[in-house]
Amino acid sequence: MSRSVIDGKTLADVYLRRVEMSGEKTAHLVKKDGKYQATTWKSLHEKVLGIFENYQKLGIVPGDRVCILSNTRSEWNIADLANLASGAITVPIYQSNTVDDIVYLLEHSSPKLVFAEDDAQVAKLQEAFEKLKKQLPIVTFDAKQLVREGISLVSFEQFSRFSGNQKVHEDLVKVANTLTPESMASVVYTSGTTGRPKGVVLTHSNFASECRAIIDVFELTSEDRVLSFLPNAHILGRVESLMSIFSGWEMAYAESLNSISQNLTEVRPTLLISVPRIYEKVYAKIQADVASAPPMKQKIFNWAVNIGRQIAKMRSEQFPIPVTLLAKYQIADRLVFSKVRTKMGGRIRMTVSGGAPLAAELCEFFHACGVKILEGYGLTETTAAIAANFPGDYRFGTVGKPLGDSEFKIAPDGEILVRGSVVFKEYYRDAAATKASFTEEGWFLTGDIGEISDRGFVKITDRKKEIIVTSAGKNVAPQKIENLLKSQRFISQVIVCGDKQKFLGALITLNQEDMSNWAKMSGISFTTFEELIKKDTVVKLISDKVKTVNSQLPSFETIKTFKLLSQDFTTETGELTPSLKLKRKVILSKYQSYVDELFK
Secondary structure, three states: OOOOOOOOOOHHHHHHHHHHHHOOOEEEEEEEOOEEEEEEHHHHHHHHHHHHHHHHHHOOOOOOEEEEEOOOOHHHHHHHHHHHHHOOEEEEEOOOOOHHHHHHHHHHHOOOEEEEOOHHHHHHHHHHHHHHOOOOOEEEOOOOOOOOOOOOEEEHHHHOOOOOOHHHHHHHHHHHHHOOOOOEEEEEEOOOOOOOOOEEEEEHHHHHHHHHHHHHHHOOOOOOEEEEOOOOOOHHHHHHHHHHHHHOOEEEEOOOHHHHHHHHHHHOOOEEEEOHHHHHHHHHHHHHHHHOOOHHHHHHHHHHHHHHHHHHHHHHOOOOOOHHHHHHHHHHHHHHHHHHHHHOOOOOOEEEEOOOOOOHHHHHHHHHOOOOEEEEEEEHHHOEEEEEOEOOEOOOOOOOEEOOOOEEEEOOOOEEEEEOOOOOOEEOOOHHHHHHOEOOOOOEEEEEEEEEOOOOOEEEEEEHHHOEEOOOOOEEOHHHHHHHHHOOOOEEEEEEEOOOOOOEEEEEEEOHHHHHHHHHHOOOOOOOHHHHOOOHHHHHHHHHHHHHHHOOOOHHHOEEEEEEEOOOOOOOOOOEOOOOOEOHHHHHHHOHHHHHHHOO
C-alpha cells in the first residue's frame, strides 16, 4: 500500500495531515473553459481557511449545523472539509429536493448557514425562509443574482477568500484538536423512499472506519483518480469524496450526468464509483450500438462476449483457465473489449457499484469486457458499505463479504442484522426511531432480506417492506425480476406489482432514443412516443422480452401482464430518489389506474 495513505483520530486530523503531506499535489480537477484544471491541496486549504475565518466572524462553533444544497462539485467538497475541520456539522440537502422538503430539513436540523449552488436553489431557500418566517445567511457557489431583497447572500469566492492571517490556521488546528472520534460529523437524511426522511447521525469515527476499510480492501493510493458524479448528499458519494483525504487520490468532477461518457475519456480515471443505473445506461447504449452494426460485427461481438463470460465465471470461481480459451479471449479483447474500455477512459482498473442491486448479468458482461465491477452493500445508517466483493475474491449475484469489522446475522424472518464501527449513532432528534432500529442486543435492523453462503458471501434478495405477497401466499422479491427485465434491450425501468393478486404484473418504461431509432429503421410510422408504444409491433417486441425473462423464473414469479408507459421515471417527476432508486409508493399511486387495468 502507498505510504501516502494517512491515518488519524478524526477527519479533521486526517485532513490537516493530508494538506501538510500533499500540499503541492492535485486534489481536485474541474472542467473550466473546455479543459480540466487542477486545484492543489494547498490552494484548497486556503479556501478552507477563508471559510473558517468567516465562521469565526459569524460565531459558528463546533456542533453548529451547516447545510449544503447543491449538485456534486468541488465547492461542495471544500465546504464539507471546512465543516469537518472546524467541528461544524454538515447537513447535506439534495439539489432535487422541493421547497417543502427543504422547509422540513431546515426546521429539523436548525442550521446556522446554508451553502447553495445557484439562483434556482437560492430561490427555493428564499421561499422556504418565508414559510419558516426566519432568515439564514446563504453562501452561493454559482448564483448570478447576488442582490436579493430580505436575504443575506454572498458568493463562495468571497466567503472562501483567506486574509493570509497565520493565526487563523493556528486557531483551526486548535479547534480540530478538540474534536474526538465520537464527535458528530454529519447528519445525513435518508432519501425518503418510505416517507419522511430521518436524520442519520454519523461521527468522525464512523466515516474514518469506513474509509480505512475500503482503502485496505481495494488498495487505493495517491496514484488513483476517480471521476465523481454521485450526489454528495448521498452517503456513497460522500464517502467517495472523503476517501480523498485518506488516500490522496485525485477527484475529477463530471460536468453532469449527461456528460459522463465524454468526461471519462477526458479524465481517464483509474476508479469509478457508481449506482447501478449508470452501468445499466452504458450497457443499453452498447446493446443499441451493436444492434445497428453490420451482421458480421454483431457476430464477432456476440462471440467475444460468450468467450468473455466464460473467462469471467472461471475467474469468479477461481478456476484455472485453459490456455486455448485464454488465447481466444486475447483475440476477443483486441477486437471488442479494448474498445469498450477505451470509451471508459482506458485506465480503469476496477469499478464499484452500490446504492441498489445490480443485475448479475450486467456484472458478468462488464467483467467479460475486462471492466471489473465489484458490487457492495450498505445503507446511510452504516456509513455506506458494510459488505463488498473484493478485487481477488468476488461472486456474481452477491454483495460480497463483510467489510472491516462489520458482523452479519440473519434474523428468523430473513432480515439482515449488522453491527460494527460504521453503524450510526442515532437518528437526529428521534429517540423512538433509533430504539426501533436496533435489537436489544445492539444489532441494527437493516430492513433488507438476505442470506449468507457457506463461503461468507452475502446475497440480498429484497427489501423487507417491498416483498409482494400474492393471494396464493407466495412471497415474491420484485427487485430480482425487475433487474432481469432491465437487462433486456429497449427496457429502461420496471416496477413489478401484484400484492394480494393472483399473479404479477409490471409497469415498464422504454429507452425512448433506442426504441424510436428501431421503429424508424423498421419502417414504423409515428408522431409521438405515446403513439409508438401502442403499436402492436412494439407491444409484441416487449412481450417477447418479458417471455424471455419469464423462462428463467418459477411460475409464481413470472409476469403475466404489463403496461408500457410513455414517460421514463425520473427524479424531476418524483418517481426516483436522488440516488436513482424507485419510489414505489409514489409510482404505484401515480399510476394507480394503470395498475388496476393490469388485474382486471
